[in-house]
Amino acid sequence: MIKSAYIHIPFCKHICSYCDFCKFIYNKDWVNKYLDSLEYEIKKDYKNEVLNTVYIGGGTPSSLSCNELNKLFNICSIFKLNKEYEFTIEFNIEDISEDKLKICKENKINRISIGVQSFNKSYLSFLERNIKVNIKEKIELVKKYFSNINIDLIYALPNQSINDLEDDLNKYIELDIPHISCYSLIIEEHTKLNNMHFKPIDEDLDYEMYKLINKKLKNYNHYEISNYSKNGFESKHNLTYWNNEEYYGFGVGAASFINSTRFTNSKNMVNYMKKIYKKEKEELAIEDKISYELVLGFRKIKGISINEFKNKYGIDIETLYNIKDLLKDNKLVIKDGYIYINKEYLYVSNEILINFV
Amino acid sequence: MNQEKIRNFAIIAHIDHGKSTLADRILEITGAVSKRELKEQMLDSMELEQERGITIKMNAVRLNYKGYTFNLIDTPGHVDFSYEVSRSLAACEGALLLVDATQGIEAQTLANYYLALENDLEIIPVINKIDLPSADPERITAELMETFGFTKDEMIFVSAKTGQGVDELLDAIIDRIPAPTGSESGKLKALIFDSRFDSYRGVVVQVRVVDGVLKEKDIIRFMSTKSTYDVVELGFYSPKINQVKELHAGEVGYLCASIKTISDIKIGDTITVDSNPADDLLKGYMPMKSMVFSGMYPVETNEYDNLRDALEKLKLNDASLSFVPETSKALGFGFRCGFLGLLHMDIIKERIEREFNVEIILTSPSVVYQVYLTNGDMVEIDNPSNLPEPGRISKIEEPYIKTSIFVPTEFIGPIMELCENKRGTFVNMEYINKTRVNIHYELPLSEIMYDFFDKLKSVTKGYASFDYDYIGYRENKLVKLDILLNGEVVDALSIIVYKDFAYNIGKNLVNKLRKIIPRQLFEVPIQASIGSKVIARETISSLRKNVLAKCYGGDISRKKKLLEKQKEGKKRMKQIGSVEVPPDAFLEILSAKEQ
Known part of the structure; x- marks a missing residue:
């Protein structure tokens, strides 16, 4: 039973130097056609399930005008939501306005995720996020309307020092936001940073930064590799992914997981606007599902419930792959009915996860 | 056939002086191959040969010209194969010494000239590429006169590319190269100068009949191996097959x-008739000897059988390749392979990877050391990890070469410096003309194994050419340098080095390995040691970061692909103890030997 939906809004006012996601410069004509096609896609595929979470991501969903936002929410009103639902939209700090927040509030949004990334002007300009507004004031404004808020932080930027990061972290903590996502910068192919030949920072420093984050955010619950929250504020939508549960994905380039098959929509915008939805398909056999279950589940600090795994697949998780050896080597640990990656190896977890692909 | 009307000859030249192009032109002008049929450089048939512009396996072609029969015998163009060159020259009465009009005499011009001279050949000096604007035929003529004592009248000027002068050259072949003078009524003596394997007919042997007549259905004997065979088929190439x-x-x-x-055939051996054998072998026969040895291991251990098959198939066509099974603690099951030289090694490696699709690890190539033990015995060591305990060794000798390095005089300094750094002993220097010299050094063979050629090129801006001869064994202070990974000796990384260089090499080596070996989940010490004494140490810090960051909008397939890619990368790694080592590390050893 599908309980989640992701909606992709690929438009941005400006392209950030590190972004390799499916995005286009905002264009009024396109937005209009895009939303029409989005509506068509949703109506075609959505089977009226009662959803637990909806997540509008981007791109920059908040780049849409108030009218366009209204149109988007009108499309979303088709979704049936359960009582405990979580409905998130991503906001760029510059787009935050009383008007837009009100529209969100009126349209069942109950969680806002804000791409702050840093307070440091020079790093923001390096990321090509030239912000002219006062971040703190904008966040305070959001807090007036919403209590469930996430802010993103990017670290491990070229030339960044550990002190720079600590400054940022202090400011983040001061904002007293219930959820913080911290991402170490990846210089992906097909990004401006890569084209400019920037290299990742030294991995020892990167690791020091990770340790600093864990130390500074000790009042938060570190529940997933890159995510920290106050109790009860974990991102339910992202947990859908980590729990290997099925979800819809609507919009250009969006990924979905339906009927044991993972789909990725084409990134061709022109086709999408013409309502041509080409998808890449990966049908999952039971072994593939198990592989995903492990790769995703071990992202969670708490790990995978041994009982739930057995109920879902009828197999003892310890008998799979070389999990016994990994337990013996202390790379995996079992405690309170859960199996998880030893905290010491969390930041090198790929070395463990490759055993499961 | 009337011997008076036969001319047997080869073309000898330094690499890139246009040997194959001239052969093509001769084939075309004599009508053996039409222009349309003429694939560029007809005689180089192997893909690798065409790619590298060198001839590895030879061909002999029979041509008709003005009532004469020409046998054009191709020769390999690299020092690794000089024995084969000398045997194919022994099948000829004459040689065309081809020299590039823009380059002049180079190292292999000279080496080949002497090989031809040893075989008593009539040598026709041919100056090629006269169509090029930078050609300087007068200067090259003077050079050839001065160096070899040719007269001005003997020179023939051609452009193999355009065909200019080739007719004149063909006439000179008739006029100047002597006809064979063997006795047709004598006992059969035929020289084997090449062989190749054909999957339908078995080994096809290229021969030059010196005396007597070789007939179909003869029972023949190979005089050095004493084995006998029935002749099933005789013929020649034109270049099509013609049976006779x-x-x-x-x-x-x-x-x-x-x-x-092919191992049943020895190049240089003499064929005779079993029932009426000749009294003695044709002179010049030498058994093939490998000069360079290296361990060859499959990257993936389950490819062992495929690697053996590949080596066996290559051996069918290459008698100079030798291999015996070998086990390495670090690398598992593999083979110790013997090669004529580094080019030969390179070619074999490439063919195995390309034609047989087996990815392999080659360990650092080694020469054959002669190790004299305290009990008076001598053992030959081609694998450094087999060197006996120092206490049992009284002395170690290593093979030496004598170089011919041709360079413009302004590079004498850099060449001498290079050779001195390689433990060279200066012998002498010959002036080819006022601006070019031939420098002779004696060098340990092991010192030219890695980047000597590259260094030579770079210090002389590409103006040097190089050739060498083996001159025997010399005693030196040599020690075994071991590499320890995580405290354990890695046998496949051991090398034998000159004692005074050991410290620097050890330092370079651990430094190099630190850079090549990726970080592991734990700290890995790398040490270089001589016996129990550690002379250098580096540490690979433990891996700190390898993690999937954000899963944008649930695009999870992509992250899994990334993990799969990482896993593929790991598969290529060789597990040595608990350390994962990339296959390249084993050859990188070589470059660390540089000071």
Whole structure:
């Protein structure tokens, strides 16, 4: 039973130097056609399930005008939501306005995720996020309307020092936001940073930064590799992914997981606007599902419930792959009915996860 | 056939002086191959040969010109194969010494000249590429006169590319190269100068009949190996196959005798008739000897059988390749392979990877050391990890070469510096003309194994050419340098080095390995040691970061692909103890030997 939906809004006012996601410069004509096609896609595929979470991501969903936002929410009103639902939209700090927040509030949004990334002007300009507004004031404004808020932080930027990061972290903590996502910068192919030949920072420093984050955010619950929250504020939508549960994905380039098959929509915008939805398909056999279950589940600090795994697949998780050896080597640990990656190896977890692909 | 009307000759030249192009032009002008049929450089048939512009396996072609029969015998163009060159020259009465009009005499011009001279050949000096604007035929003529004592009248000027002068050259072949003079009525003596394997006919042997007549259905004997065979087929290439019943004194052709493997054939051996054998072998026969040895291991251990098959198949066509099974603690099961030289090694490696699709690890190539033990015995060591305990060794000798390095005089300084750094002993220097010299050094063979050629090129801006001869064994202070990974000796990384260089090499080596070996989940010390004494140490810090960051909008397939890619990368790694080592590390050892 599908309980989640992701909606992709690929438009941005400006392209950030590190972004390799499916995005286009905002264009009024396109937005209009895009939303029409989005509506068509949703109506075609959505089977009226009662959803637990909806997540509008981007791109920059908040780049849409108030009218366009209204149109988007009108499309979303088709979704049936359960009582405990979580409905998130991503906001760029510059787009935050009383008007837009009100529209969100009126349209069942109950969680806002804000791409702050840093307070440091020079790093923001390096990321090509030239912000002219006062971040703190904008966040305070959001807090007036919403209590469930996430802010993103990017670290491990070229030339960044550990002190720079600590400054940022202090400011983040001061904002007293219930959820913080911290991402170490990846210089992906097909990004401006890569084209400019920037290299990742030294991995020892990167690791020091990770340790600093864990130390500074000790009042938060570190529940997933890159995510920290106050109790009860974990991102339910992202947990859908980590729990290997099925979800819809609507919009250009969006990924979905339906009927044991993972789909990725084409990134061709022109086709999408013409309502041509080409998808890449990966049908999952039971072994593939198990592989995903492990790769995703071990992202969670708490790990995978041994009982739930057995109920879902009828197999003892310890008998799979070389999990016994990994337990013996202390790379995996079992405690309170859960199996998880030893905290010491969390930041090198790929070395463990490759055993499961 | 009337021997008076036969001319057997080869073209000898330094690499890139246009040997194959001239051969093509001769084939075309004599009508053996039409222009349309003429694939560029007809005689180089192997893909690798065409790619590298060198001839590895030889061909002999029979041509008709003005009532004469020409046998054009191709020769390999690299120092690794000089024995084969000398045997194919022994099948000829004459040689065309081809020199590039823009370059002049180079190292292999000289080496080949002397090989031809040793075989008493009539040598026709041919100056090629006269169509090029930068050609300087007068200067090259003077050079050839001065160096070899040719007269001005002997020079023939051609452009193999355009065909200019080639007719004149063909006439000179008739006029100047002597006809064969063997006795047709004598006992059969035929020289084997090449062989190749054909999956339908077995080994096809290229022969030059010196005396007597070789006939179909003869029972023949190979005089050095004493094995006998029935002649099943005789013939020659034109370059198409032409079968004949007999090959007479003076003629060149091929024979098939249901010979199963090429190792049964020795290049330079003499064929005679079993029932009426000749008294002695033709002179110049030498058994093949490998000069360079290296361990060859499959990257993936389950490819062992495929690697063996590949080596066996290559061996079918290459008698100079040798291999025996070998086990390494670090690398598992593999083979110790012997090669004629580094180029030969390179070619074999590439063919295995390309034609047989087996990814391999080659360990650092080693020469053969002669190790004299305290009990008076001598053992030959081609694998450094087999070197006996120092206490049992009284002395170690290593093979030496004498170089011919041709350079413009302004590079004498850099060349001498290079050779001195390689433990060279200066012998002498000959002036080819006022601006070019031939520098002779004696060097340990092991010192030219890695980047000597590259260094030579770079210090001389590409103006040097290089050739060498083996001159025997010399005693030196040599020690075994071991590499320890995580405290354990990695046998496949051991090398034998000159004692005074050991400290620097050890330092370079651990430094290099630190850079090549990726970080592991734990700290890995790398040490270089001589016996129990550690002379250098580095540490690979433990891996700190390898994690999937954000999963944008649930695009999870992509992250899994990334993990799969990482896993593929790991598969290529060789597990040594608990350390994962990339296959390249084993050859990188070589570059660390540089100071």
